Structures are given as structure tokens and as C-alpha cells.
Amino acid sequence: MKILAVDDDPIILELLTQFVASFGQHTLLTASSGPEALDLLSGDNAQTFDCFMLDIQMPVMDGMELTRQIRALPAHAEAPIVMLTAMSEKRYIDGAFGAGASDYVTKPFDVVELKTRIEVIDRLVRNRKPKNTKIFAANTLNEQLRADADFIELHAPISLHDVENVIECNAMENYVAQLSRSSLFGSTVFAFSIRKIDGFHNALSAAEFKFLIEDIAEIISDTLTGRQFLMSYAGNGTYVCITESGWRPDMERLTDQVNLYLNRAHIISNTGQELHPRISTGAAIRLVWKSGDQILNALGQAQSSAEAAAEEHERLKTDFFQFGRTA
Template identity: 30%
Template sequence: MRILAVDDDPIILELVTTVLSDAGYEDVVTAGSAEQAMTVISTVERPFECFLLDILMPGIDGVALCGEIRANPLYRATPILMVSRLDEKHHFDRAFAAGASDYVTKPFDATEFRVRLGLAEQMQRQQAQLAAAQHGKPDREKPRLSEAFMLDDVPFSIANHALESYLQGVPGGVGGMQCFALKLANAVEIHRKASGNDYEFVINSLADAVTEVLAGANYFISHSGNGVISFVVHGAIDMTEEEVARAVMTEVGMLDLRLADGSQVSPDVVVGSSSVSRLTSRSARIATMREAVMNAEGIADAVAGGKIVLQEQPRDSLLDRLFGGLAA
């Protein structure tokens, strides 16, 4: 894996090179500033397969550099790991909003560094395989139902693995978050009917509906496969979980979705949620997101079994909707 490491501290760059070499990564190029990095990126003959960017640098910082790299179509999905000793949530959010895939903290923990690099290499390999499979085809093959593909041109969308990394890395003790999961209850049926880019179009349209509801809020959104769109609201929002769920379902209900052959599809969606007032541990954050997904999956299963009618949603709370419907 070819790596570009960028840091204004030459001692850190030397340390990074040593750690990478010890981990088996020998093809490493370094740059002492964002400006130098952009020159290197524009002149290399063989593209990079991973980036390690320090967040705080004089001039153009690592977050801005991350955005510049993402703007290059060649590196739209290339793993970008942010490197910083900061635990300030402001910089953390900016990095992921700019397109960061993961993070590495200073001082470096060799074991964690290897794990993060291994994940980056896995991501890069998957992207390379996908690109090879699609080379020369005018239309992208329909993704598998379980495939967590990247949302296309959706505000504040990030890859699913990046969302997980964000939840794991949010500094402890920050204010609460609201985690949501939109589940396309009839995903199997729509996926079967769709061809080419149709299924991606449907998922992206649902994600766009979510962003309409969240306009003005701070959030990240991701597609996690199997008809599930996960989104995390971080910071203040003037809606309750119930109001967000209601608004999303209303917005989706207004969509006029048609496939390439002109046929109309009617998405049946449910929204699960979970939140905590203070996010103090990695496990609590991940559990919060998983609870939202399980909530949505449970409601979708109840809908499929005829135990809940979508028109009756939402009730007093999302869990009441599920268990109240099951008891009815």
C-alpha cells in the first residue's frame, strides 16, 4: 500500500516512517506541509493508496487538505487517516465532515496504529476490486443488498466504516448524541425490481429526504447496507427523536421515485432511534447506534408480519410503537 504521510514536524514524520516500516509498509512518501503534499499528489506517476494527515499545521491545515484530496475524483474513496493529539470535538467533527476515513492519535500506540492501517488497507483493497470489476462498464452493476456503498452527493455523508470510527473516537464527556436508523422495510422487493444504478438511486433519494429534515443541524449520515441508512445528530437540534422520525417518514412519503424503466416504487420506511445524554465510552456510542438499527429492524419485521401498520406510526415513542404494535 502506497502511503503519503503529511506533518509539519520532521520528528513526527521520522517516527511515522519507522512505525510504518515496522508494520511492513515500506512504500511511504512524506511531506512537511499541505502545500508540499498537494504538489506531490499532482506530480506523482503512481497514485497513493492511503493518506496520513496531521490535523494542525501552519497555513493549510490537515482538515482543509483532506477536503482538497477528496475533491480529486481519483481519491474520492481512498482511505484518509487523520493524525492528531487533539481531543477537541470541534476539530474531530471537521475532519470527518471533510471526508476522513479514520483517525490515529498521538502519541502513537503501535498496536492501534497497525489495526488502523490494516483497516485502511482492507478498504483500499475493496475499492480496487470494485473499480476493476466496473472498468469499462457504462452502468454500474447493481450492488448487493448487503453492500454498504457510499452515498452519492448527499450532504455530510461518510462511509459506513468512517461513521463507526467517528463514534469510537468522539472525545469522552461531550454532550449527548441522537442516533437514528432509517430502514427500508421493502428493500428486498425494491432491490429485486431495480437494475443498474436504480437501487443506489432509491437509497440516495431516501438519504436526501433525511438531510432535508436535518437541514441546519450537525450530523453525519451513512448507508450501512440491507436498506439501512444510519445518521448521527451531534449538537443541539430543535426536534425530539419522535419529531425527527415523523418528519423523515413524512418527507419520504412525498417522494416520487421511478426506476429507469419508468415504473414507480413506493418505499416503506421506518425509523429507529436511541440517544444518551453523555457519551463517555466507545462501547456506549457504538451500542447507541446499534440500538437504533435494532429498533428500526424490529419495527420493520413487525410491519412485514402485519403486526404494525405504518400509517399508525409514530406513537408516543419508537419503542412503544414496536412493542405496542406487537401486543395489539
């Protein structure tokens, strides 16, 4: 794995260089500022990295802005970005995830923790590589094969990088897993699920389906404007959200608001057909008193309850129309 570490403290860069060199077959390059890092990523001699480790607070360009700029580069839109965070910077964590960070480690480094994180990222990068290779191979085949290579599984999470406060699915897991005890008191997870998602998935091309997921994410994000939240698309038409601010969302009201905005949005497919997506919401689950796996399970519960609500909505509609037809 080829890693770029960016930090304005030469001691941190030296520690990371020595540490990464001591295990695995990894190569670590360093930069002491955001602009220096971007120089390595652009121009005729642009380099490609598998993973980034970025300090949050740096002069000239902070780690959040650098994350945004790295994410805007097609070659690195999906690369794991780990923020190197001092204890005093916990307040910036939400912003860093919102900008596209995948995970964070706290300085001063715990060597064992750092090693574990790098191993997890290494596995993630290795799992992604075969997929890229297949897509590359498919480029030499005909149009149909290309279309197949671009196929998006209904249940697969999709990375949405251009929507405010939307983070990757694995970043959401990392974020939730590291919430402090005090943060858990004010935290609630909840989810939105697109009704009849399989119908949209069957009818639309992969690109159209992704645009639909992006458009709806944007509408949900706009609806939640003014609230502190992070959101992730978990696949199967479901968006999982977390708020840490103590806000207890009124899910019925939220459903109505999002559906009202969806109604006004006029989402059109490539063939000019107007789509009419609507969402359902599940239960808002508070994280207080939860610990360890229970916290991650709460994300799953929020997702399942929203998907169940979407199915229930369709079932009730069908039952209503079939009422009286059977003997």
C-alpha cells in the first residue's frame, strides 16, 4: 500500500515513516503542508496513493480542505483518508468526516491502535483493487459488457462525495464506533428508506440509479439543514443518519418534509420520464446506555426499521386497493 502522510510537525512525519517501514510492505511518502501534498497529486508527474493520513490543523490549508481537494481528484475519490487528530481537535471530527474522511486516529499515537488501523485499511484497499481491475478489463469489451461492469448492486453502499454531511458507509461505522461516552448521551440514529427501491433499480441504468440516490441524499441533507448530523447511504435505498446534538427528530414530520421536497424536486430520468420517489422513515434510536457492538447494531436497527416502514407503506397501499375484491 502506498500512503501519503501530511503533517506540519516533522516529528509526526518521522514517527510515521519509521513505524510504517517497520511492518508490512507499505511505502510512505510525506508532505509538510496541503499545497505540497496537492503538488504530488497533480501535474505531469502526479502520483497515485492507496491511502492518506492527514493532520487536521495545519497552516495555509487545514486537513478538512485538503480532504475535499483530494476527494475531488477522480483517482482518489474513493481512497481511505485517515485524519490524525489531537485530543483538542475532537470538535473538528464531524467536519472532517463531512469533508470525506474515512477514519481518525488520535495523537499521541497508540502504536498498537495505529498498526490495527493500517491493517484494516490495507484489507479495504486490497478488496477494492480486484473490482477496479475488472472494470479496466471490461473497457476493452463491447458496450453491453461495459454496462454490466457499471452495474450497481441494489444492496451495495454507494459513496456520495458531493453532498453536504454525507460520508461513506465504513466511515460512518468508524465514526460511531469511536463516539465518546458523553457524546452517546445526545446521539440518535435514524434512517430514511426509498419506497419501491427495487422498481427504480430495475428500471434505471446504473448511472441513473446513482444520480437518483444522490438527488435524494441532497434533498434529505437540505431538509436537515440547521441540524448537526452525518448521513451515509447504506444500500437498498436506505440512508442512515446520526445526530449528536441532543436533537430528537420527529420522524413523521421529517417524512412529510422530505416527501414534500421530493414532490417539488421533479426528478427526471435520462429518457425524460418524471420519477416520483418517496421515502419512509423508521424509528429514531437513542444511543444512550449502549456500548460496543450495541452501538453498531443500532445503525442496523435504524436501517431495518426504515426499510420495514417502506415495505409496510406499500403493503397497506396494496391492501387498500384490493379491499373487497376477495371473497
